[in-house]
Amino acid sequence: MKRGIKAPAGRVTMRTIADEAGVTLTTVSRILNHHGDNYAEPTKQKIFRIAERLKYRPNALVRGMQTGKTRTAGVMIPAGKVFYSQLLAGIQEELAENDTIMLLSWNHRTLNQADETLERQIIHQMVDRRVEGILLRPSSEEFDRPYFEEIQERKIPLILVDRQLSRLETDFVGTDDHRGGRQAAEYLVSCGHRRMLFVGNSHLVSSSRLREAGFREVLSESPHASCDSIALAEDSFADQVRQQLQQADPPTAIFCYNDPTARAVAAIVRQAGLSIPHDLSLLGFGNLPAADGSLALTSFDQHPHQLGVAAAKVYFERISSGYPNGYHRVLIPADLVERGSVRAIG
């Protein structure tokens, strides 16, 4: 004749405490949640003592279900790479500060169309667990992907990190890429370079596009400066680089939108028998550590940890209904780190 679900015996709930203390569930709930200002001091003491003795732990699932406040953030970042793991460290630090813990998942770093299902699944895992908001580094400019709509329809705050989506209005925290591009150009020009090459992924990634735009902006204002572009994603990439080098009037400096790209280019350049920085200057972006003994690359530090902290701050501001109108944007400047892959000429 028994029905329903039986609770495993020996489990300590508020019920247990209430019975033991001879009070109601309500009383226990109010006191343990520090809403018990009206209760008699002895009652409070008693409840706290029993709770401690029994090692009571609240069920955050139930609480979250009822109140909506899960104190859980969804974070979707491919944190296997150094840059992202430091970004994650920043996020983690700020979340912990605010007694919030993250549900972490990973999207792929690749700009792979087929991963749509995966990312959708991840979003669902988070939504189903009632995260209060989501911090997300998009794997590409997939503005049209339906899972973003899902987040927005459910009115879950979404904070984009590192990369923007061109057609999506959201809070954003990232590097000031446009400015970074400008700094790159200013630096190379100040080193005497005029014929430049930009290597990036501007059709796929906002950071590349913005860095290129800033870069070109400065060059267009610099007398005699010129700049070609090569897109990294293309098959003929290596060939295109070689072609550039074999021109009558080859570039004297190459600006790559990130460090891995710069290292790839460096390999091609060296294969072609040129030495860096003597024959050619190379400038990266991101300031990532690389394998031992590889090229000491002049680059820009993006301060990933700081980015993470800033992102989490925006998160809390947003979920506590800060920013009443419009979206919030934070741009962190990148800083030049000279390491010797750029040479002053002429």
Next chain:
Amino acid sequence: MKRGIKAPAGRVTMRTIADEAGVTLTTVSRILNHHGDNYAEPTKQKIFRIAERLKYRPNALVRGMQTGKTRTAGVMIPAGKVFYSQLLAGIQEELAENDTIMLLSWNHRTLNQADETLERQIIHQMVDRRVEGILLRPSSEEFDRPYFEEIQERKIPLILVDRQLSRLETDFVGTDDHRGGRQAAEYLVSCGHRRMLFVGNSHLVSSSRLREAGFREVLSESPHASCDSIALAEDSFADQVRQQLQQADPPTAIFCYNDPTARAVAAIVRQAGLSIPHDLSLLGFGNLPAADGSLALTSFDQHPHQLGVAAAKVYFERISSGYPNGYHRVLIPADLVERGSVRAIG
């Protein structure tokens, strides 16, 4: 006269679907959870269609509360460092494979006594959210810390990663440190070295102790081989290294229990006017990328990603009541990576 808590209007629950379909909650629950084998095909279709149209998403909190199956793992790893972020990547990959998501938190890398409160808090955050198990890299050999008891009292499966706790019986996944130490010694001996120095943290960290033990084991079997030790944690560390170098019969090779230590030693060695590997061979452990242009260090790759995958596999085996008796241990061998900081002599 109304009491209780009102559900925000417009929320889609199983109730909504049941009403719309003219069936019971039970029916919806069973069908959506794929326990609906007995239901009529049209009924099933109808429920699925309505659920989809209404974009229904189950409340995982409620489900978890009732069933205990939260499909959530607690992970406590200071993933800001490369090694740990790759370890984390492995864990993440295997968890995702099994439709599980992680609640991630961070303990400090430092062997700091004062962080006890923090780590306790983290454990509570996880326990309260009813994780099914916990994967944890201990910040030191804090076997006596009470929060481990808390985990064990609640019978939450605990899988230790990378570092063991000397007095705690638990599942463990890590590098085969003893064997790694042996490999290090065998390699150096095969290069002709006899007078060695070990630099580590053996009183604090199991990995250091085991590597040292393995190292010494081989040396004790090698004719004419000898080995001194220096403890990294001591203030006079740099002085001790210098003393070693200035001896009448100084070591020809130094084995450091990890790469950062090796780099610290390298700096001291160079300051002393000696060159690596010409005057002195240096061997690290961990194979971590370092800043551009720094010493190309011969080291051992610990395959952190593989460690992560293995750890998560143990996790699933454990939470599905595998390993009925006793604890499970997985040791992954490390592999030598030659990079030129060790020279063959004599």
Next chain:
DNA sequence: ATGAAAGCGCTAACAT
């Protein structure tokens, strides 16, 4: 200063 009752969204035991 405390309690009773209703409700959250769901699962599962016991029906027919």
Next chain:
DNA sequence: ATGTTAGCGCTTTCAT
């Protein structure tokens, strides 16, 4: 092939 009911562990409203 479907429904009824009890229950999970809490929070909150209303009442005394």
